[in-house]
Amino acid sequence: MTDVSQSGPEPAQPTVEQQTVQEQQPAQEQPKPADNQPVDAQPVNEQPVDEQPVTKADFSLMNKFIRSTLLNSTHDVEIIRSDPNNPLYSVKTFEELKLDETLLKGVYDMGFSKPSKIQETALPLLINERKNLIAQSQSGTGKTAAFLLASLSRVDVTQKYPQVIILSPTYELAVQTYEVARRMAKFNSEITFRLVTKGQPVSNHAWTETVLIGTPGRMVDSTLKYKNANMSKIKVYVLDEADVMIDTQGHKAQSMRMRRALPPDCQILLFSATYDDEIRRFASDIAPNAVEIHLKREEQSLANIQQFYIVTRTEEDKYRALANIFGTISIGQTFIFCQTKKSASYLTQKLSNDGHQVSMISGDLTVEQRTQALLDFKEGRQRVMISTNLMARGIDIDQVTVVVNYDLPVDKGRIDKETYLHRIGRTGRFGKDGLAINMISTLDEKRMIDELEVHFGQPIKELDPNNIEELEKLEQS
Structure with missing residues (x-):
């Protein structure tokens, strides 16, 4: 195997984090409420989080880095095809696909022992039937290996010219x-x-490599402007991360330009983590008469997540309550969410000073720094990850056992139910049990807890962080 690539990665640009409009202040001290009474009335001081949002492309890249193995997925696969009378079949081993021995050896060398859920359904369609395919699935399901295996199996090694084009939205x-x-x-x-990406020298020479992998803009220039590849000889055209692709200015039009230059019998494969109306229209335009595979994202059930709230009076009480929990029970990998970067920084410093293995992830880190922080957390080098809403969704780490809402997610003075769901959904993943703890200090926040109970139909019980016996029972449950 040989390759031609550019001289090396270009330096990543840091994501700029904006200053918050109003930083969090410690809660005012108030009388301890009676055991059977709600927290004393105190207005919620809404804290806007003005962080630069993480792009879909950054989330996708981080998931690719932290997903070194396949998810142990039991997700249902929904298949839609234009000819319902044509029976579908799946494979349970890679040998059933009658692959070239060198590719089969490569698959096993990569650590695949058997096809994943999406692979066992998609690969027969891609390799044996050579169908156009639209597939929706999350990171870690084996979709990259699926389209690569299908693409490489189509290469005629006796012909020294491009036969496969694979597009990704970013370098x-x-x-x-x-x-x-x-x-x-x-x-x-x-x-x-x-x-085929930015920074590569431009030439008018015909390329001899059989597989081209790159970004839409540079690929359009190389194939359509400089004629480095004969588009009439392309057998497979792959669009990976299509939802990110159409979210990037110009990429949608560039992808369609290339599609129009392909021969009628070219196999089109499109993969997307989401499948909204915009993606659906784009997919039907670029991959007509395609078989659709939807690997359903795990239904988020809160039934296997125990939810509690802790009443505190001051910011120092709040921290002591958290420290008591850490000091009493073995809680494993923990995600702690704060409403502002200032609150997250304060908590990170306090926990670090007290000897806890803790890291913070925020909008002023580059994607490489965020990825490294997530890898350290995933692999157990750091036990506690502190974040604002930045990481509330989009990242799949299945080792998290506890989520702490150090600050409840509030939007315009109201509890943000969707963000709450995404936050505590970091735990209890893939059928495992999880624990969610909410820290509150005001009457309004207690009402928000009540509202969450009603909305999700799950109890949120009060927890006394000073009751060692109660905490020990929590660890055993």
């Missing part, structure tokens, strides 16, 4: 796909690769 995602493809083809030196 970093293209490099990830490129590296995975090289690993898969490591035992076949005749399958060759070219990375």
Whole structure:
């Protein structure tokens, strides 16, 4: 296997975090409420979080880095095809696909022992029937390996010209796909690769590499403007991360330009983590008469997440309550959410000073720094991850056992139910039991807890952080 790529990654640009309009102040001290009374009335001091949002592309890249193995998924696969009378079949082993021995060896060398849920359904369609495919699935389901295996199996190594084009929305995602493809083809030196991204020298020479992997803008220039590849000879056209693609200015139009230059029998494969109306229209335009596979994201059930709230009076009480929990029970990997960056920074410093393995993830980190922080957390080098709403959704880490809402998620003075669901959904994943603890100090916040109970139909019980016996029971439950 040989490859041609550019000289190296370009330096990532840091994500700029804006200053918050109003930073969090400690709660005013108030009398301790009676055991059977709600917290004393105190207005909620809404804290806007003015962080730069993480892009879909950044979330996708971080998930690719932290997902070194496949999810142990029991997700249902929904299949829609234009010919309902044509029976579907799946495979349970890679041998059933009659793959080239070098590709089969590469698949096993990558650590795949058997097809994932999406692979066992998609691969027969892609390799044996050569159908157009639209697939929706999350990171860690094996979709990258699926489209690479299908693409590489179509390469005629006796023909030294491009036969496969794979598009990713960003340079970093293209490099990830490129590296995975090289690993898969490591035992076949005749399958060759070219990375087609920014910074690459421009020429009018015809390329001899069989697989092109890159970003839409540079790929359009290379294939349509400089004629580095004969588009009439392309057999497979892949659009990965299509939801990110159409979210990026110009990429949608560039992808369609390339599609129109392809031969009628070119196989089109489109993959997307989401499947809203915009994606649906784009997919039907670019991949007509395609088989659709929807790998349903795990239904978020709160039934296996125990939810509690803790009443505190002051900011110092709030921290002591959290410290008591950490000091009494073994809670494993923990996500702590704060409403502002200032609150998150304060808590990170306090916990670190008290000897806890803790890291903070925020909008002023580059995607590489965020990814490293997540890897440290995932692999157990850090036991506690502190964040604002920045990481409330989009990242899948299945080792989290506890989520602490150090500040409740509030939007315009009201409890943000969707963000609450995404926050505590970091735990209790893939059928495992989880624990969610909410810290409150005001009457309004107690009303928000009541509102969450009614909305989700699940109890949220009061927890006394000074009751060692109660905390020990919590650990045993």
